[in-house]
Amino acid sequence: MILKEFYNEKKSAIETEFSTNAPTVQLYSDAVFKTAIEAPLVMFKYDSISWETSSEKNYKADVSFCLYIVLPIGSASSTSYEEVFEMAHRLDKAVLSATSNNAFIDTNSTFKVKEKQYNNEEVYWNKNDHFIWEITYKTTLIENILKKKYILFNNGLSNEALEELGYDLTSGIIGINPNQVEGNIELDTTR
Incomplete structure (x- = not known):
């Protein structure tokens, strides 16, 4: 192409x-x-x-x-x-x-x-x-x-919470999937 x-x-x-x-x-x-x-x-x-x-x-x-x-x-x-x-x-x-x-x-x-x-x-x-x-x-x-195209599984997080985690929701993401993925998400990124 x-x-x-x-x-x-x-x-x-x-x-x-x-x-x-x-x-x-x-x-x-x-x-x-x-x-x-x-x-x-x-x-x-x-x-x-x-x-x-x-x-x-x-x-x-x-x-x-x-x-x-x-x-x-x-x-x-x-x-x-x-x-x-x-x-x-x-x-x-x-x-x-x-x-x-x-x-x-x-x-x-x-x-x-x-x-x-x-x-x-x-x-x-x-x-x-x-x-x-x-x-x-x-x-x-x-x-x-x-280049940099992916679907983001947000696991129930809001867009604001995702942006706080460092995700740029305006480029590269071709879709956001709201479905839950088994397990817990660790929001503390200071470790």
Whole structure:
């Protein structure tokens, strides 16, 4: 889910950055290269994802992802391919911006690793049918929805008594269960 949320966030940021004449943004697919395109296209591809799970059951992913700017075929002397530099600059602004409106994901700084003109080495595409610019980024994603979420059994105590015991009832708790649990609760926390 974290990967889908991150993709949708970046897709939205790219579409907002371009506002007018926004390129189509989609997940990477080789099918694009089997047909002619009429307008610029941006494809998003996860390059590598390394998962780490902590004892708190947080999910953290070190992620490398690429954006491919695919331009329609121009003439052999076409200067229209130079627009890729302006598009790459605007993509950087969208992808590297620190603003995140997604409460479920913490994104540690995203940074650009490299960019280059992509050369087709695949035999099932016609060579040079598309002008492709590749930009590679890295980031770390942490899924917040799994962090510090629990149901509190209050054992008949009031919310005030729970707060006196140090419970923060406004964050992390997804429900309070009023059912009694067998045994006694020790309220003296000074021992």
